[in-house]
Amino acid sequence: MGKPAKTAALEKKIGDASDPEDDVEMTFFEHLGELRNRLVKALWGLIPGVAIAWAFKERILDLLTRPLVQAWRQLGLGDPQLHFANPIDPFVAYMKIAFVCGLIFGSPWLFWQLWQFIAPGLYRSEKRLALPFVLASTIFFAGGSFFGYLVVFPAAFETFLGFAGMLPDSELRIQPTLMMSEYLDFSVRMLLAFGITFEVPVVITFLSFAGIVNWKQLLGFARWWIVISAVIAALLTPPDVGSQLMMLVPLVLLYFVSIFLAWVFGPKPPPAVVETAATGDDDEVE
Numbered sequence: 001m002g003k004p005a006k007t008a009a010l011e012k013k014i015g016d017a018s019d020p021e022d023d024v025e026m027t028f029f030e031h032l033g034e035l036r037n038r039l040v041k042a043l044w045g046l047i048p049g050v051a052i053a054w055a056f057k058e059r060i061l062d063l064l065t066r067p068l069v070q071a072w073r074q075l076g077l078g079d080p081q082l083h084f085a086n087p088i089d090p091f092v093a094y095m096k097i098a099f100v101c102g103l104i105f106g107s108p109w110l111f112w113q114l115w116q117f118i119a120p121g122l123y124r125s126e127k128r129l130a131l132p133f134v135l136a137s138t139i140f141f142a143g144g145s146f147f148g149y150l151v152v153f154p155a156a157f158e159t160f161l162g163f164a165g166m167l168p169d170s171e172l173r174i175q176p177t178l179m180m181s182e183y184l185d186f187s188v189r190m191l192l193a194f195g196i197t198f199e200v201p202v203v204i205t206f207l208s209f210a211g212i213v214n215w216k217q218l219l220g221f222a223r224w225w226i227v228i229s230a231v232i233a234a235l236l237t238p239p240d241v242g243s244q245l246m247m248l249v250p251l252v253l254l255y256f257v258s259i260f261l262a263w264v265f266g267p268k269p270p271p272a273v274v275e276t277a278a279t280g281d282d283d284e285v286e
Helices: 005-018 028-055 057-064 066-074 089-105 107-121 130-161 180-197 200-209 215-220 222-236 241-265 271-279
Strands: none
Touching (some): 028 089, 028 107, 066 130, 089 180, 107 130, 130 180, 130 200, 130 241, 180 222, 180 241, 200 215, 200 241, 215 222, 222 241
16 A cells, blocks of 8 residues: 555655755866855955945044054053055055955855855755854854954053053163054954854854754864864964963853854754763663
8 A cells, every 4th residue: 555645745845854955966166166156246245345335444444443542542652643654555455444344244145155155065954044044154253353343452452552661771762653554454364363263153053953063072072172272363363362362262162152052952962972972882872
């Protein structure tokens, strides 16, 4: 006898949810072509944000330099100034500001293009995470940049500019002379670094939802993540302990937030995996 119609329909529905929706084999060069297509679309999506940022470039520069100005005045270093050595430097600096702001404004579109690139290899149930993925990625990226601006910049500038001033046994004064291009290079690097590092929960939580890792595996990897976070903080921040700690601590905390999210929403480890992890025995649990 054949299967009842209701049972057959249920099995078909389950199969559709567990199989890739568009399981089409692509060659290496076809993947490269798709990646190029998504990159071109992503760049086109940045143009409106770049244009808006260029229209308000002076105000954005004023906003970006406020932590520097506040630290400068608190330390009594005189009138804060930014210098440029070449006539073209201000134009290049404003272009850099416009591009970075366009990148932040257009981050939802960028993350959507990233999702569209990886979506063909996902299951139907995983593709439903498109909107949460884009929203969470945008929020954490912007949140990381604002964290760097509001928390790290004031402390970092106060620390760095604190080395200026009169030497104790002479009349020599150490006076900062900041170049516009170098200041923007530092600021942009820090903003992007914190924006990218704050994507850790999004990436790890997505891997957990996809069944690639579970909370037990993430917890076991935690000690190695602390070491990796220390290396990342040392590479992306200036060579001072304060700035490195300000990146290291969020990286570690966000990782444990990811473990909690994987424990709440992600797939649970099989019973054998849990028992083996608890007893340290590699034998199969009956």
